[in-house]
Ligand SMILES: O=P(O)(O)OC[C@H]1O[C@H](OP(=O)(O)OP(=O)(O)O)[C@H](O)[C@@H]1O
């Protein structure tokens with residue numbers, strides 16, 4: 001499958017504005033308490049960095065690499081931890097940062113896994129939520145934008161590992 005066109009859905013300015021709002025909301029919740037942001041690689045790398053800059057609470061940033069999508073536009077259904085956290089989250093306020101919740105498989109697997117490590121609190125923030133495609137229920141605390149059932153790229157999101165570096169988020173038109 002080849003991409004014919006990418007139609008802008010969320011501009012750089014719209015994303016920046018929303019990230020500021022989310023940062024303010026999250027800072028109010030944690031106040032002066034430290035919070036450990038878990039960036040789910042690779043998709044949430046841009047979002048995590050930008051959001052972290054807008055949080056005024058003391059922040060720690062950790063990375064975890066999880067994969068369920070191959071080269072296509074639908075989840076394989078098999079979630080794998082490719083690289084685990086390098087540190088314990090026991091007793092910490094943990095905020096998982098994702099770029100998108102689509103089927104919900106990645107996050108439901110991940111949240112169950114992280115719960116067993118006994119964090120003090122465990123919350124979830126996603127830039128995009130695509131509820132029409134949900135297969136597994138996930139409890140999300142902070143959502144940037146709710147989007148329709150379209151495959152999106154940019155701002156960290158890929159199609160076959162490409163287009164992550166686009167500064168905006170766009171819908172993909174596939175060549176027939
Ligand atoms: O709700 P789901 O249907 O599980 O889809 C969402 C997940 O899929 C994508 O990751 P992917 O596995 O493609 O890895 P990547 O972040 O490296 O692109 C995305 O970044 C989310 O983590």
Ligand code: HPA
Nearest residue numbers: 102150151152153157158
């Ligand atoms: O719409 C999407 N785009 C890119 N990666 C994704 N992973 C789940 N859904 C998507």
Ligand SMILES: [Mg+2]
Nearest residue numbers: 043069157158
């Ligand atoms: Mg992906």
